[in-house]
Amino acid sequence: MLICHCNIITEKEIEQTIIGLLDLDPWQLIVPAKVYHAMQKRGRCCGCFPNVVETIIRVTENYHARSETSGVDVVSHLDRVRGLRVQYGSRTHERRKSDHRAA
Helix, strand or coil: CEEECCCCEEHHHHHHHHHHHHHHCCCCCCCHHHHHHHCCCCCCCCCCHHHHHHHHHHHHHHHHHHCCCCCHHHHHHHHHHHHHHHHHCCCCECCECCCCCCC
8 A cells, every 4th residue: 555655655665664673673762754764765745644653553563562572561652642643633733723724
């Protein structure tokens, strides 16, 4: 599935990059900019970043579930991240309403 239309990046490529980053350090903070930097790309319109965040969460959960370490800390942190997304809603950007226009 195509995630980033600007850079023509598929979900599989993003997943492989995240796994590569987790192999280097399983407890590092992974954000979309780090994923794109590892792929030697840059976010252009950044409309794909919410989908990349969801992919990071899903892949990180699966990675730690397969590892031998306890996943209690990971799940509680990821639940808090999801809670923030629900709290602020996905239709707002920087706490602006959806009818906000910049120009």
